[in-house]
Amino acid sequence: MAHHRIALNMKGVPYKTIWVDYCDIEPLSLKLDAPPSTTRAGAPLYTLPLIQDPSTGATVVDSFAIAKYLDATYPGGITLVPEGTDAFQTMFIDVLPSLLTQHLLLLHITRIAPSLNPHSEDYFRRAREMHFGNPLAEIAPVSTHEALWKQAFEGFSHVHGWLNANGECKVFFMGHKPSWADVALVSVLAWLRIYNGRESREWKELMTADEGRWARLWGAMEKYVHRDGGEALP
Template identity: 40%
Template sequence: MSIKPIIFYDIPSTAPECAWSPSTWKTRYSLNFKGLFYETTWVEYPDIVELCKAIGAEPSMIEQDGSPYYSLPVIHDPNTGAIVSDSARIADYLDAAYPNTPKLIPAGTHTLQESFRVAAYNATRQHLRPYVIPAVAGILRPRSKEYYVRTREEHFNKKLADVVPTGEAHEAAWKEVEAGYNRIKGWMRDGDNFVMGDTISFADFVIAGDLQWCMKGFGADSDKWKDMLRWDGGRWAKLLDDLKKYEGPVEDIA
C-alpha cells in the first residue's frame, strides 16, 4: 500500500520560505526529522477556527472561561485517519504511529520533554513576546495581518507599536531575553550540542522554533537577530545550523 502524504496545516507569511510560527516550526522540524512524507496546506489566521471545526481537530487548549482555543499546527494523516492538533501532541502521535523512524521523545523522557517545554517557555517566550509579536505583524499577508493586529491589540489593550519596549525599558527588557537563553544554556552541560547531549529530540525543536520566530519576525539582517546570534558564544546560531537539514522541504505558498 502506498503511503499518502500527511497534511500539515501552517500559517503563511511574506517572509522568506513562508514558515514563521514557533509552534508550527516545531511540527515542521518533527516531520522532517522523522523523514515523513507531508504536504503543507497554508491557512490564513481568520480561517483557522473554521478549518479546525470542519475537519474535526480538537482545540489546542481550553481557555480559563471554558471556551475552546483553536490554533495551528494541525496534521491530518490520511494513512491512519488521525487528525491531531498541538505540536507536543503531534510529536507523541508521530512517535506512536511511525515507530521505525527517529524518536522525537526518546523512551523514558516524556516528563523531561514536557517539563523542558514549559521551563523554556517561561525562561524566554514571555520576554520575547513584546518584541516579536509586533514584529510579526509586518510579515503577515493582508487577511491574516488585519485579524492578527486587531486581536493582539485587544489582548494588550494598546496599539502594537506601543507594546515594544523602548529607551531604558528596552535595555532592561532585552537583558531579560538574553538572561532567559543563558538560563537554558545553564541547564545543559558544557560541550553538549543538544538538550539531551548528542541526541536530537523534540526539546531542541522547541528552542529552534522560537529562534525561527525571532529570525523571521525581526529579519535576518536586523540588529536584534544579529545580537541573538552572538549570545552564549554563538550557541543558538550553531543549533539552527545543526538543525538546518530538518527545515525542508521549502514550500512557499503558490
C-alpha cells in the same frame, strides 16, 4: 517557525502546508472532525497546528500531540519524545515563555503583524491589543527594546547553564540526540532570525554567545528548519 513542521522535517515525513487564517480555524476543524485542543470561557477552542495524515486517516491537534503521534506512527529515525521524558519536555515548553519567548514576542510584536495576510493581521492585532490593553505600537515601544533583548539574552544564558550539566561537546538538550526541547529552542532561533535577519546585531550576538552553544545548535538543526520545498531562511 512552527514546531510541528520542524518535527515533520526531522522525521523525514513529506507534507504539504496549508495556511489558514485565524477566522477559518474553527470551520476547518469542524470540517475535518478535529477535536478542540482546549476550552476558553467554557467553549471549545479549536487551534492550529493540526495535521491530517492521509496514510492513516488520523487528524491530530496540538504540536506536542503531533510529536507523540509521529513517534508512534513513524518510529524510525529521530525519536522526538524519548521514553520517560514526556514530563521533562512538557516542563521545558512551559518554562520557556517566562525565560525567553515572552520577551521576544514583545520585541517582535510590531514586526509580526504586517508579516501576516490582511485577515490574520487584523485578528492578531485585535487579540494582542485586547490582551495587553494597548494599541499594538504602544505594547512595546522602541525605548523598551534594549531591555527586552537583554532579558531574552539572559534567558538563553540560563538555558545554557542547564545544558552545561550534560558536560562538554554535547549539542542537544539530551546530549547527543535531538529531541522535542531542541525543536522548541531551534524554533525560537528561527523566529529570531526571520524577524531580524542573519546580518542583524541580534543574530550575530546570539551566535557568539554562551560559548558558541547556539551557533552549534543552529548548525546541527538548520537543515530541519527549511520551509516547504526546502527553501532556506533569510
